[in-house]
Amino acid sequence: MLNDQRTTTIIKEILYWKQHKLLPEMYCDFLLALYTNGEASTFEDEEKISNQRMGTWTMKKGLQFFLLVLLVPFSFLVIYFTQFQLVLQLSILLLFFGFSGWMLNNYKHVRDSSFHIALVVMLILFLIISDFFVKQLDLGSAVSAIIVLFHFIFWFWISRKLRLNYLMISSFIGLFIAVGYLIL
Known part of the structure; x- marks a missing residue:
């Protein structure tokens, strides 16, 4: 007889096959009946509860990232399209x-x-935020370009440290544009 942990793993796999139609349903039902000694419905109920919990977590995570992605356009909205006081914009x-x-x-x-x-x-x-500070202090476009240049150098450093190719490419493109702006 198989131990309980291995049996549970096999049952979860069979439920996965059944859910994703990897095997015909009657074969899955037969295998579930074989491994659960005829009590397959209790394992299916546990699987449904587990999927509901995972769905709630996914919804929470999805909402967090929807808000996270909206932060960039909202920050432009706060800076350029509102007439809030400087302290409120910065806050x-x-x-x-x-x-x-x-x-x-x-x-x-x-x-x-x-x-x-x-x-x-x-x-x-x-x-x-850095560009916002430079513009509020009225330091000029050259200082703004230098600050942007340092940001892209920082992005490159992070990309090297974390081994992120997409960030390295973004930093090169940004460096190229910032240097081009300073030269012209």
Whole structure:
């Protein structure tokens, strides 16, 4: 007789096959009856409950990332299309930056798409906030281009440290544009 852990693993696999129609349903039902001694319905109920929990988590994560991606256009909206006071604009931008940093911190060990989206949004928001400061201090377009240049150097450093090719390519493109702006 198989031990309980192996039996549970086999039952989960059969349920997966049944759910994704990898085997005909009658074969799956036969195998479930064989491995569960005729009590397959209890395992199917547990699988449905597990899928519902996963769906709720996915919905939460999806909402977080929908909000995260909206931070970039909202930051442009706050800066260019509102007439808020400077302190309120800065507070909103820092709140957006804090949320993206929190998301990055939550997913730093996962290294899936959630980590990458949070990283990119945080870097873009940092660039926007820096440019906002330079424009508010009225330091000129050359200083703004130098700040942008340093941002892209920072992006390159992060891409080397974390081995992220897409960020390295983005940093090269940004460096090229910033250097071209400074030269012309």
